Amino acid sequence: MKDHSIIFLGSEPLKDKDTIARVLSYFTMPPNDLPNRILQSFTPPVWSRHVRVDFLGPCLAFILLATVLGYGHAYKVSSAVYHRSPSEVLVMYCVLMPAICFVLTNLGQSSISFVQILSLLGYGLYGYVFTLFTSFVSDETNNIVFYLAMILFTGASVLRICLIILLTIKLPAVRLLVCSIIAILQVLFVVFLYFTYVHSSFVFIKH
Template sequence: MVIKKSRIKDHSIVFLGSHPSKKKGGIKEIISHFIISPGDLLKRILHSFLPPFRSYYVHIDFMGPVLAFVILATTLSYGHAYKITSAVYHRSPSEILFFYCSLMPVLCYILTRLGQSKISFVQLISLLGYGLYGYVFTLIISFISDETNNILFFMAMIIFTGSSVLRVCLIVLVTIKIPVVRLLVCSIIAIVQVLFVVFLYFTFVHSSFKFVKIKK
């Protein structure tokens, strides 16, 4: 296991498990990212809501992100099934979620490279993947409540999505060397993540919301 450190002043982030073994082949290396005990998986899910103030260790694996994707896709599909017929979106939740999970790491990787960050693509995938648990808790609570005034959704978004987005941004921030770029990159990442959960809620969870075409 290789440990990579990214330092800014006295603050450091240590990525654990980002490079399991150079001796392993491609398939075996990918499989090793999915080997994780249930207890460790639960701890990493809980840590995905905590800012890296006390613990600077960030575990890298694919099991957590894949599980988050499955739970989130299931929740969105279930919520979409309860929308009124006239409000059904023309694309499936899994399709939208797949596009987001494919393009978001690419966008973040390009932005971090502009800031001369050494964070790898694999590390970003795992980091953003665990960030999906903020969406999971936010949307599940919103779906169960089914409030027409959306107050509970915004409260859950602030608590769960906000904490997971904050963790992602803080970790990315300390890996960027250029000070001017830090605020810009982290702001873009945070805005995209928050807007996406709002889009998911109103498109697939809110039972009556529908997109209306503006007539010219």
């Protein structure tokens, strides 16, 4: 399998730029690119061989997801409220999940970088946003709606991430193992978020 060409949004920051300019370049894009980038986060990398990297989209996804979870958490019955805030859990995920993915992809001798993993997982949060928002506005206690939304939105975003990572791993023997672990962790996380913060009466830990 050949690697996909993973490139930066617009043009890759030059190494001779100062640190601040290089960081800001990750948050700079044409206005019309963001909606397209969000839509592409749900499509497999079949038609386009380029995966552009930026942090503007992931930051927006984090804010939207935290907002949805915050509203869901506020509507839970008092006896079912989880002791950790949604923002705390999201921060932990955004720190641990990229680290786990980076270790796994390195074991598979992947050509993907840590920055590229951050961007991929960041755009993957839109799958969570649409899944949990759909569940919340329809009926937060209707598990069927949640599972259907999870298959449609989270499944599409997870599939894209796994396909991109799979195509960058050089060792065939570990491709399925690495991608399976990443997919399982992502699906389990959205299930945890739903039952802990969106489902109004589910008790994660009994007091």
